[in-house]
Amino acid sequence: MATAVVQVIGSSISCVEGLRFSNVKFSSSSVATCNNKRSFKRLVVKAATVVAPKYTSVKPLGDRVLVKIKSAEEKSVGGILLPSTAQSKPQGGEVVAVGEGKTLGKNKLEISVKNGAQIVYSKYAGTELEFDGSTHLLLKEDDIVGILETDEVKDLKPLNDRVLIKVAEAEQKTAGGLFLTEASKDKPSIGTVIAVGPGPLDEEGNRKVLTITPGNTVLYSKYAGNDFKGTDGSDYIALRASDVMAVLS
Numbered sequence: 059m060a061t062a063v064v065q066v067i068g069s070s071i072s073c074v075e076g077l078r079f080s081n082v083k084f085s086s087s088s089v090a091t092c093n094n095k096r097s098f099k100r101l102v103v104k105a106a107t108v109v110a111p112k113y114t115s116v117k118p119l120g121d122r123v124l125v126k127i128k129s130a131e132e133k134s135v136g137g138i139l140l141p142s143t144a145q146s147k148p149q150g151g152e153v154v155a156v157g158e159g160k161t162l163g164k165n166k167l168e169i170s171v172k173n174g175a176q177i178v179y180s181k182y183a184g185t186e187l188e189f190d191g192s193t194h195l196l197l198k199e200d201d202i203v204g205i206l207e208t209d210e211v212k213d214l215k216p217l218n219d220r221v222l223i224k225v226a227e228a229e230q231k232t233a234g235g236l237f238l239t240e241a242s243k244d245k246p247s248i249g250t251v252i253a254v255g256p257g258p259l260d261e262e263g264n265r266k267v268l269t270i271t272p273g274n275t276v277l278y279s280k281y282a283g284n285d286f287k288g289t290d291g292s293d294y295i296a297l298r299a300s301d302v303m304a305v306l307s
Contacts, residue, residue, distance in 0.1 A: 108188040109189040115155075116155060116187065116196070117155060118156060119157050121157055121169065121199045122197065123156050123198070124155040124156070124187075126151050126152045126154050126194050127150075128151050149178055149180075149181060149203075150206060151176075151179070151194075153174065156171065156172070162261060164263075165262060169199050171199070171202060175205055175207075176205065176206055177204065178202070178284065179197060179201050180202075183198075184201060203217065204216040204253075204255070209289060210288065210289055211287070211289075211294045214296060216253055216254060216255035216296060218257070219258040219268065219298050219299045219300065220255045220297065220298060220299070221253075221254050221270055221296070222252045222294060223252065223294065224250045224252050224288075225248075226250070247279070248275065250274070251271065251274045253272055254271065254272060258299075270305070275305070275306045276304065278295070278297060278301055278303060279297070282295075282298070282301035283297025283298070283301060284297070
């Protein structure tokens with residue numbers, strides 16, 4: 059009989075046994091085993107850290123920010139319920155608490171975002187917390203891509219060294235005039251700069267203005283940044299200025 063080993067972070071998990079489910083209780087960072095007639099590969103399950111109800115507040119330290127995550131859409135535009143695997147993973151939320159800031163050189167710098175701000179953050183950033191009945195994310199200020207107060211991605215206000223780019227459309231035809239299928243179209247790494255942040259901070263806490271400006275056509279690193287779909291159907295990407303490789307003219 060094969061044994062499925064599940065490494066978990068959280069409070070419980072359900073193990074599938076044929077068509078039956080059995081709950082396995084465990085402590086944080088423990089390893090649970092589930093006996094099953096079928097063979098399973100090793101499975102690593104990550105979950106949000108659960109803050110006990112006796113704790114009524116979370117105060118971020120330093121340059122960290124606490125964000126209440128937006129829930130993923132459960133329905134498609136046409137009203138069809140989406141399975142969890144098809145739901146878009148949210149990369150945005152509301153700032154609910156901020157740290158006291160950080161010191162660079164002789165300068166004391168406060169957090170640039172305030173409570174209530176609607177922000178977009180980097181993929182895979184921070185630590186998830188289940189707190190006060192909702193999922194939160196505790197992350198560094200530098201992991202915040204920008205402020206987005208509307209549903210229009212093009213209205214994103216990048217922070218620090220971030221740049222918002224409208225991606226150029228993929229070519230519809232080959233050089234010989236043949237139409238391309240979606241699978242064979244080259245994904246462009248070229249786009250037009252829509253907005254730029256105020257620039258990164260140097261070791262003394264002074265801003266270094268970016269040399270990239272709105273309107274520039276740029277070539278950027280293919281696997282960088284956060285991808286977004288605008289309400290107009292256009293593709294956008296927000297990335298660090300260092301991931302922009304060249305300005306085209």
